[in-house]
Structures are given as structure tokens and as C-alpha cells.
Amino acid sequence: MKRLALVWLCGALAFAQPKPVALTGAHIIPIAGAEIDRGTLVIQNGKIIAVGPANAVAIPRDTTRIDASGKVIMPGLVDSHSHIAAGGGADSSAPLQPDVRILDSINVRDSRIKKARAGGLTTVNIMPGSGHLLSGQTLYVKLRAAETIDDMLIKLPDGRIAGGMKMANGTNSRRQPPFPGTRAKSAALVREMYVKAQDYQKKVADAAGDPSKMPPRDLVMEGLVEVLEGKRVVHHHTHRHDDIMTVLRLAREFHINVVLHHASDAWMVADEIAAAKVPVSLILIDSPGGKEEAKDLRLETAAILEKAGVKFGFHTDDPIIDSRLLIREAGLAVRAGLSRPTALRALTLSNAEILGLEDRIGSLEPGKDADFIVLSGDPLSNYSHVLETWVEGAKLFDRSKPEDRLYAVGGPGASRDQEDISGEIAEEAF
Amino acid sequence: MRPALLTLLAFTAASALAAQVAVRGDTVYTMAGPPIHDGVVVMRDGKIESVGPAAQVKIPAGCRVVQAKVVTPGLIDAHTAVGLTGYLNQPQDQEQLEKSAPIQPELRAIDSYDPDEPLIAYVRSFGVTTMHTGHAPGALISGQTMIVKTRGKTADQAAIVPAAMVAATLGEESLGEQNKSPGTRAKQISMLRDEFIKAKEYLAKQEKPAADNKDAGNKGKPARDLRLEAVGRILKGEMPLLVTAERDRDIVSAIRLGKEFNLRIVLDGAADAPFILDRIKESGYPVILHPTMKRAFGPAENLSFETASKLQTAGIPYALQTSFEGYVPKTRVLVWEAAWAAANGLTFEQALASITINAARLLGIEKRVGSLEAAKDGDLALYDGDPFEYTSHCTGVFIDGQQVSDAVR
Numbered sequence: 001m002k003r004l005a006l007v008w009l010c011g012a013l014a015f016a017q018p019k020p021v022a023l024t025g026a027h028i029i030p031i032a033g034a035e036i037d038r039g040t041l042v043i044q045n046g047k048i049i050a051v052g053p054a055n056a057v058a059i060p061r062d063t064t065r066i067d068a069s070g071k072v073i074m075p076g077l078v079d080s081h082s083h084i085a086a087g088g089g090a091d092s093s094a095p096l097q098p099d100v101r102i103l104d105s106i107n108v109r110d111s112r113i114k115k116a117r118a119g120g121l122t123t124v125n126i127m128p129g130s131g132h133l134l135s136g137q138t139l140y141v142k143l144r145a146a147e148t149i150d151d152m153l154i155k156l157p158d159g160r161i162a163g164g165m166k167m168a169n170g171t172n173s174r175r176q177p178p179f180p181g182t183r184a185k186s187a188a189l190v191r192e193m194y195v196k197a198q199d200y201q202k203k204v205a206d207a208a209g210d211p212s213k214m215p216p217r218d219l220v221m222e223g224l225v226e227v228l229e230g231k232r233v234v235h236h237h238t239h240r241h242d243d244i245m246t247v248l249r250l251a252r253e254f255h256i257n258v259v260l261h262h263a264s265d266a267w268m269v270a271d272e273i274a275a276a277k278v279p280v281s282l283i284l285i286d287s288p289g290g291k292e293e294a295k296d297l298r299l300e301t302a303a304i305l306e307k308a309g310v311k312f313g314f315h316t317d318d319p320i321i322d323s324r325l326l327i328r329e330a331g332l333a334v335r336a337g338l339s340r341p342t343a344l345r346a347l348t349l350s351n352a353e354i355l356g357l358e359d360r361i362g363s364l365e366p367g368k369d370a371d372f373i374v375l376s377g378d379p380l381s382n383y384s385h386v387l388e389t390w391v392e393g394a395k396l397f398d399r400s401k402p403e404d405r406l407y408a409v410g411g412p413g414a415s416r417d418q419e420d421i422s423g424e425i426a427e428e429a430f
Numbered sequence: 431m432r433p434a435l436l437t438l439l440a441f442t443a444a445s446a447l448a449a450q451v452a453v454r455g456d457t458v459y460t461m462a463g464p465p466i467h468d469g470v471v472v473m474r475d476g477k478i479e480s481v482g483p484a485a486q487v488k489i490p491a492g493c494r495v496v497q498a499k500v501v502t503p504g505l506i507d508a509h510t511a512v513g514l515t516g517y518l519n520q521p522q523d524q525e526q527l528e529k530s531a532p533i534q535p536e537l538r539a540i541d542s543y544d545p546d547e548p549l550i551a552y553v554r555s556f557g558v559t560t561m562h563t564g565h566a567p568g569a570l571i572s573g574q575t576m577i578v579k580t581r582g583k584t585a586d587q588a589a590i591v592p593a594a595m596v597a598a599t600l601g602e603e604s605l606g607e608q609n610k611s612p613g614t615r616a617k618q619i620s621m622l623r624d625e626f627i628k629a630k631e632y633l634a635k636q637e638k639p640a641a642d643n644k645d646a647g648n649k650g651k652p653a654r655d656l657r658l659e660a661v662g663r664i665l666k667g668e669m670p671l672l673v674t675a676e677r678d679r680d681i682v683s684a685i686r687l688g689k690e691f692n693l694r695i696v697l698d699g700a701a702d703a704p705f706i707l708d709r710i711k712e713s714g715y716p717v718i719l720h721p722t723m724k725r726a727f728g729p730a731e732n733l734s735f736e737t738a739s740k741l742q743t744a745g746i747p748y749a750l751q752t753s754f755e756g757y758v759p760k761t762r763v764l765v766w767e768a769a770w771a772a773a774n775g776l777t778f779e780q781a782l783a784s785i786t787i788n789a790a791r792l793l794g795i796e797k798r799v800g801s802l803e804a805a806k807d808g809d810l811a812l813y814d815g816d817p818f819e820y821t822s823h824c825t826g827v828f829i830d831g832q833q834v835s836d837a838v839r
Contacts, residue, residue: 286766287552289517290758319725320758331820382819383773409774410734411704415726430758 020044021393022059025069026374031349032363041073043370046392051364068374074344075364076122076371076389077326078351080281081235081261081315083429084112084323086418089128089136089166095179096193098165098223100136102128103153108146111407111417112318117143117397118408119324120386122371123154123352123361125315129429130168130237133180133190137223138235139163140355142371144391154357162357164259165227168237169246170293187246194254197224227256233356234258235281239293241265248276259354261315262430264297270308279354280305280312282346283321283430284329291430302346303337313351320430324408331380344379450474450493451831453810454484455501459779460802461787471501473808476830481802496833498825500817502782503802504559504809506789507764508718508749509672509698511566513543513550513578513588517760523547526566526754528573532606533625535596535660537573539564543585549761553752554580555835556763557811557824560590560790560799566754567599567674567699570618571625574660575672577793579809581829590795595672595696596664598622600680601729619683626691629661670694676720676729678702685713696792699753701733707744716747716792719784721762722770724753738784739775749789750781769818778818807831814838 021043028039030051040057042050050057059065086107090097106126116124122143128135140162141152154162169186173179180186200221207213215221226232236247236258244260251258260266261281266273273280282302289295305312314329316322321329330343338346352362360369370393377384386408389397398404406414451473458469460481470487472479480487489495516523525542528534543563553561564575574593582588598604600618612618635652663669673684676699688695697703697717701724703710710717719738726733734740741748750771752762764785772781790800798807808831815822827835 286759286763287517287549287761289549290519290755290760292518292520294758295518319727322723322725325723328820335821335823380821382769385773409736410726410732411736412732414734415731 018045018393020049020060020063021066022057022063023066023068023073023374024054024059025067026071026073028364029072029074029344029379030364031075031345032365038069039073041364041372043390043393046370046394048364048366048368048370050366071387072375072378072384073364073372074375074379075348075362076373076391077120077347078123078313078355078357078362079116079121079316079318079323079326080125080259080313080351080354081283082116082124082126082318082323083129084116084124084318085110085126087126087128087139090132090134095132095173095175095189096134097132097136097220098134098193098227099219100128101139101163102126102136103139103149103161103163106139106141106149107418108149108152111415112323113143114397114404114407115414116318116323117389117391118386118399118404119322119326120373120375120389121323121326122373122389122391123355123357124323125164125235125355127164127166127235130166130172131175132168133173133186134165134167134193136166137163137232138166140357142369142391143389143396145394145396160231162355164233164235164355165223166235166237170237170239170243171291172237183243183246187250190250191253193224194228194250194256197221197228198254201225201228228254230255230257233354235261237261239264239291239297241268243293244269245272248272248278251278252276262294262317263301264294266310267298267301267304268296270304270310273305274308274310278310279350280310281315281351281354282312283315283317284332285320285430294430299332299336302333302343306338306342311350311353313346313354315351317429327379327386328382331382334380340380347379449831450479450490451808451828451833452489452493452495453498453501453812453826453828454489454495455498455812457499458501458802459503459782461503461783462801462803465779469501471802471808471810473828473831476808476832478802478804478806478808480804496812496826498812499815500813500822501802502557502811502813502817503786503800504807504811504827504829505557505764505785506560506562506749506793506795506800507553507558507752507785508562508789508792509575509751509753510553510561510563510761511754512553512561512752512761513545513547513563514539515549515566515754515760516544516547517549517552519757519760527568528565529569529607532570532604532610532612533621534569534573534657535571535664536656537565538593539574539576540585540589540592543576543578543588545582545585545588550580551835553761553764554827555824555837555839556765557813557817557827558764559809559811559827559829560795562594562751562793564594565597567597567603569599570604570612570621571596571598573597574669577795579829581834590798591793593663593669594793595670596660597672598674598684600673600675600683601677603674603729615680615683619687622687623690625661626665626687626693629658629665630691632658633662633665664693665691667694670696672696672698672718674698676701676733678705680729681706682709685709685715688713688715698751699730701730701737703746704734704737704740705732707740707746711744711746716749717741718751718792719748721751721753721767722774723762723767735770735774738771738781742776742780747788747792748784749792750784765817765824766820769820772818778816781818
């Protein structure tokens with residue numbers, strides 16, 4: 001009896017048709033299409049059902065109306081590279097660990113998740129560090145209210161959990177053996193790994209579904225086959241121009257879908273990146289250096305990539321940049337010559353494309369997830385604040401509530417977290 | 431020839447032709463009165479000659495005139511390690527911390543400062559003309575800081591105060607490594623008290639007549655001890671003790687120490703200041719607050735973007751700083767740290783004061799820099815809009831009446 005009642009209740013919730021909600025009067029930046037001066041956004045059941053100028057959007061009769069006059073609405077921000085929630089990937093036993101999933105290590109009560117929402121983030125690629133050539137499988141999460149990590153996952157149409165693979169080259173992944181000591185050795189180890197994976201992939205194909213002919217299960221190889229089949233994008237930490245070219249060379253050899261991350265020297269090889277049709281997940285650091293590989297980084301990189309026709313998004317690499325300051329990168333990039341539409345797109349839709357989630361998130365369009373933020377002013381202004389962050393139709397950050405505001409501005413209790421056992425994130429995230 | 435050198439030569443030539451230069455701004459923030467609309471700053475021989483509305487200040491004939499939307503005094507970074515910590519972050523360019531002993535006040539920033547460090551030109555291009563720089567946090571007493579202009583071929587040319595403060599650090603950041611003292615907070619304070627007591631005795635012996643002085647050498651004074659000499663200068667009030675402490679108990683310890691030995695203390699970091707505003711106010715000690723965007727980890731876990739506004743409301747003298755960064759960004763950009771404080775509780779002019787006139791007062795250099803007034807140094811920063819907006823640029827920088835940057839940043 002009890003069980004039956006429970007089932008009935010769940011059914012009722014699932015099929016309920018909550019009233020639509022309309023936010024009216026705001027300046028809307030849909031990313032897809034021109035900015036709307038006084039617009040209306042209508043959401044229902046976690047999805048956007050309408051967006052447009054006030055006179056062009058019909059608001060259903062039973063809608064809850066919220067007056068957002070004088071405010072700015074744009075899509076929830078997407079961070080294509082972050083280390084929030086104290087996750088860790090590979091350990092120090094080997095330089096290549098494609099079997100390791102950051103999914104199995106995330107603390108959903110980490111304060112940085114709340115801070116990320118306070119910064120307007122709604123979708124985040126949580127990655128293991130860059131102290132390995134390959135440090136494990138990354139996880140794309142929605143910053144929903146969560147009791148466990150399962151509540152934050154993004155399921156793909158084929159049932160898999162959305163995420164990529166984290167790789168790195170340059171100095172961070174150089175250590176004592178069995179780690180590589182030079183750049184050439186780094187590349188050789190990676191090529192050797194892909195060759196083995198191709199072999200495994202062929203054995204699986206040759207078995208043609210016959211279990212008796214299948215090779216023994218191998219978690220390392222299974223992770224890599226997903227990469228070879230293009231089902232798992234490689235998120236590749238790389239700084240120097242020559243390291244960027246090595247990533248492109250290996251991606252071409254093994255037909256890998258790759259995204260260049262950080263890419264401090266990308267401005268030197270922008271045309272080569274454009275020709276390879278590879279996107280960049282970019283970070284803008286306040287000053288050059290901090291490590292030798294980053295000595296030539298500059299704020300102008302975003303504008304140079306735009307001119308060369310390279311698609312790019314911004315990332316925080318939190319804790320390198322606090323998630324609350326992701327939006328600031330767009331302002332700094334515009335300062336250094338980037339166009340406004342590309343800057344705002346790089347916080348949202350371009351990152352959604354980099355994660356392969358552009359059908360669901362990244363812009364305000366009917367049918368997409370109701371992930372959006374309400375700002376007090378223009379997103380490129382230093383003086384604007386994120387007032388509200390909505391994830392799939394639920395308002396999960398509200399600056400007017402003291403308990404939420406704490407995470408927006410900081411103060412006692414805003415940063416008291418469990419230790420991160422990976423040990424390398426703070427040192428080698430960038 | 432390198433373009434940078436060419437530019438430098440061009441500036442030198444221009445300044446030789448016109449010892450006089452005027453800057454005209456749509457808005458001039460003098461920090462010595464209300465902002466002036468359509469204001470003019472005339473400089474001659476490195477100093478400000480006159481400041482005022484264009485209608486009242488006559489620009490001399492033949493004087494070079496530079497236009498800007500907004501003009502402010504050259505920015506003053508109240509505490510940094512730029513010039514000691516190099517941008518490559520490799521062992522050969524890191525001079526900001528000596529760890530061989532916990533107490534080394536005899537180390538001087540002027541012996542470590544690299545005037546060619548690229549970060550100096552970088553921060554200058556964002557308007558910084560004066561920096562209080564020196565040994566970074568990390569040792570109980572790490573050395574003597576200095577105040578420089580962000581120009582000069584040598585450390586001596588850059589320095590305007592060759593020995594400014596003695597830098598100390600309390601709390602977990604300055605604990606000894608591998609069972610070496612200090613291993614606890616209590617030990618840190620015990621070691622510092624012991625040091626001040628020894629220095630007091632040293633000073634007393636120096637003042638005694640030679641006949642009564644057993645330790646005296648043949649010149650009638652005890653043997654020189656550079657370490658005690660430096661601590662003695664703090665005791666005599668010639669130099670403040672700059673105490674980096676983020677946690678409230680460490681800030682309170684610094685105040686207790688200061689009162690016991692009658693020291694001039696400058697509190698630095700002070701992330702926990704909001705817990706103990708009354709105690710800090712009562713002490714009379716000023717605060718060089720952590721960068722507004724500092725990461726909230728470790729001893730600074732309680733920091734808030736709004737702390738500057740709390741110090742302001744409490745009436746505690748304070749300035750903002752870029753502090754020291756061990757990784758990336760290798761330095762913060764001062765104007766953006768003030769900008770973030772302006773977006774989090776400070777007014778525009780309060781935030782600007784924290785990196786100009788209030789920083790100058792805190793560092794004791796307000797007679798030379800920090801505001802645009804006649805007879806002060808010709809240090810100016812020019813912008814094409816609100817300096818605190820990400821999308822406006824610093825378009826020019828003057829130091830001692832010479833244009834040192836025309837980059838659009």
C-alpha cells in the first residue's frame with residue numbers, strides 16, 4: 001500500500017504541468033540572435049518555451065509573471081575547464097590513466113559549487129589535473145541542487161554520461177620515470193598508447209559481437225576507444241606554440257576530436273589552429289608568466305583568434321580564476337579588441353559547442369534548457385552583479401538571500417571545505 | 431634597434447625639447463578636492479606646476495599637450511613583490527624570500543630589486559607609478575622593503591625610500607619547515623619578543639659611554655650587528671614593522687606585540703579584519719588589505735570582497751595592494767583590485783583613494799605623490815573612460831613629468 005502510494009506520487013510529479021513563468025521587461029541577450037531591448041522570457045517544466053520582444057511573445061493566461069525591468073538576462077554561463085568540487089583523477093602510478101573517472105571523486109557539498117552558481121555558471125566541465133599526459137575522464141555537470149553526484153550528471157542520447165578525456169603536454173606532465181622527461185618522449189608515449197588502442201579497437205570490431213572472440217575487458221582501452229571513435233572529446237592542456245602544434249599533429253594522425261586548453265601561445269599559431277578546425281578553451285590571466293610556458297600570454301589572444309576564425313570559449317580553471325570571475329574574462333577580452341557578440345558567446349554557446357551540448361544549452365531559444373542568469377547591469381561592466389541563477393527552471397542562486405549572498409561575496413564559512421586529496425590541482429592546474 | 435628602446439629614445443628627445451608638458455582631461459581626479467571637469471595639469475622639470483579647470487590654468491605657449499578622458503594621480507601599489515619576484519617564476523628570477531633562517535631583517539630589497547624585470551613595465555602600463563615592494567610573506571622576519579618609482583636603470587635610481595619597512599609574517603605561512611622553529615604561533619611571538627628585547631639591549635649599549643661599556647670595541651661602541659641594527663630602527667620608530675597576518679588571532683598578536691614594544695605596526699593581509707574591527711581601530715594601526723580578488727584558501731579562507739568597505743565604514747586607515755603571487759597571475763593589476771572593491775561596497779572615489787592618496791599617506795610619501803597638487807611629483811595616469819571598467823584603457827603614464835608609457839592597455 002505504502003509502495004503503491006509512492007509510485008502514484010512520483011507519477012503525479014513527473015506528469016505535473018507546473019505553471020509557466022514569464023520574466024518581463026529585461027534586456028535579453030539570447031546569444032542566438034540579436035539582443036532584445038525589452039524582452040520576455042517564458043519557461044515551463046525546466047525548458048524555455050518562448051523568448052522575444054514583449055510585443056511578439058504571447059504569455060499564456062495562467063503564467064506567473066516576474067518583473068525584470070532594468071535587469072539583463074542571458075544564458076547560464078558554461079565553464080569548459082574547472083576543478084571545483086575537489087575532484088581528482090589519476091594518481092602518481094602512471095602517466096596515462098584513461099580508466100580513471102573524476103565522477104568517482106566529486107564532493108557535491110563543496111562551497112565552490114555554490115560560488116560557481118553565484119558567478120552565474122550553470123554547466124561546468126570538471127577536470128582532473130594536468131600533471132599527467134592523460135589524467136582521466138572529465139565530467140560535464142549541471143549545477144542543479146544535488147544530494148549526490150548523480151543529480152548533476154548530463155545523460156547523452158545513447159545513455160552515456162557526458163564528459164571528455166583530459167590530456168596534457170609541456171612541463172606539467174614531466175616528472176621522474178615512468179613519467180616522461182622530454183617533450184619527444186611525451187609524444188611517443190601518447191602515440192604508443194593510441195596504437196595499442198587501435199589494436200584493441202580492431203579486435204573488438206573483428207569479434208563482430210561474438211562474445212567468445214572478444215578481447216578481455218580492459219578499462220584503459222575502453223576509455224581510449226571512446227576517444228578514437230570520437231565519442232569522447234580530448235581536452236588538452238597545452239601552453240607553448242610548439243606544444244600546441246604537437247597536439248594538432250597527434251590529433252590529425254589518430255583522428256582525435258580535440259580542444260586546446262589554456263593555449264597561452266595560441267596567438268602565435270592562430271592560422272594553424274584555424275586550418276585544423278580545432279576549438280580553443282581559453283583563459284585570460286591578469287599578467288604574463290607565473291610559469292615559463294606562459295611568459296608570452298596576452299589579453300589580445302581572444303581578439304586574434306576571432307580574427308583568424310578560431311572558435312573559442314573562456315574557462316576559469318578554478319581555482320586559477322575563481323568561478324565568480326569567469327564573466328570578467330569577457331570584459332577583459334573586449335578591452336583587448338574582441339567583439340562584444342563573440343565575447344558573450346565565448347561565455348555560453350561557444351563553450352556549449354566545445355562540450356557538444358549546444359542542442360540543450362548555451363543560448364536562450366525555445367526547447368532549450370531554462371538555464372539563465374539575471375544581472376543587475378551589462379555583463380561586460382565591472383559594476384554588474386549576478387542577481388539570480390536559474391538551472392532548468394529552478395532559481396538556485398538569489399543574491400537577495402543572505403545565505404546565497406555569502407557565497408557571492410565571501411566571508412566566514414564561505415570557503416571551509418574538505419581537503420582536496422589530489423594534491424596537484426592547486427599547483428598544476430594551469 | 432629594439433622598438434622599446436626606440437620609443438624610450440623618442441620620449442627622452444621629446445622631453446628634452448619640452449621640459450614643460452600639460453595633460454588635459456575631461457575629468458581630472460586630483461584626490462585633493464572634488465574632481466575637475468575639463469581640467470589641466472601643467473608639469474615642469476618633473477614637478478606639477480599648476481592644476482585646475484582649463485578656464486583658469488594657462489597652458490604656456492609651445493607646451494606639449496596630451497589629452498585624456500580621465501586623469502588620475504599615478505597609482506600607488508601599497509605592497510607588492512614585483513621587481514623581486516620575476517615573471518618566469520624560475521629559481522633564477524625569484525628573489526622574494528630567503529628561507530635559511532626565520533629572522534633576517536638585515537636583508538634589503540634594494541639589494542634584490544631588478545629594474546629590468548618585465549612585470550615592472552607591465553604594471554606601469556596599467557598606471558602604477560609607485561610601488562612599495564620587498565620580500566614576500568613567508569618568513570617570520572623576511573627583510574626590509576623599499577619604495578620605488580616604476581622607472582630607473584638601477585635600483586638606486588628607482589628607489590624613493592631605500593628602506594621603508596621591515597616585513598614580518600605571522601600564522602601558518604611562516605612556520606618553520608621540518609621541525610625547525612617557529613613550529614607554533616606561540617613560538618613565533620616568543621621569538622619576536624626575544625628579538626626586540628635583544629635589540630633594546632643593543633641600542634642601550636650603543637648609547638652608554640665607552641668607559642662603562644664592557645662590550646665596547648676600541649671605537650667606544652659595541653660591534654655592529656646588522657640584524658639588531660635593523661630591529662633597532664623599528665624600536666626607534668624609524669621604520670614600521672609590516673606584519674602580514676590573515677587570521678584574527680595573528681592580527682591581535684601583532685597588535686599586542688606592537689603595544690608591548692611601542693612599535694609602529696602596519697597590518698597587512700588582514701582577511702579576518704571584519705571579526706575585530708574595533709580592536710584594529712583602537713590600536714591606531716593602518717591596514718594594507720589583501721587584494722580584493724585574492725583566492726579564499728588557507729589562512730585567507732574567510733576573506734570577503736566587501737572587507738575594504740567595512741574598513742572604510744569603521745574609519746580604519748587602509749590601502750589596497752597586489753601582494754605576492756606564487757603562481758599565476760604572477761602579479762595582479764592594481765587598478766582591477768580597486769575596481770572590484772568599487773563594485774563591492776566602496777564608492778568610486780574611495781576605491782581610487784585606496785590606490786593613490788591614502789596609499790601615499792600610509793607609506794609616508796604623501797608630500798611627493800598620491801594627489802595632483804602643485805609642487806608634487808609629475809606622476810599621472812590617463813584613461814579613455816572609467817578606469818575601473820574592464821573595457822576602458824590606460825592610455826598614458828607620466829612619472830616625474832616624463833611620459834613613460836603611451837601603450838593603450
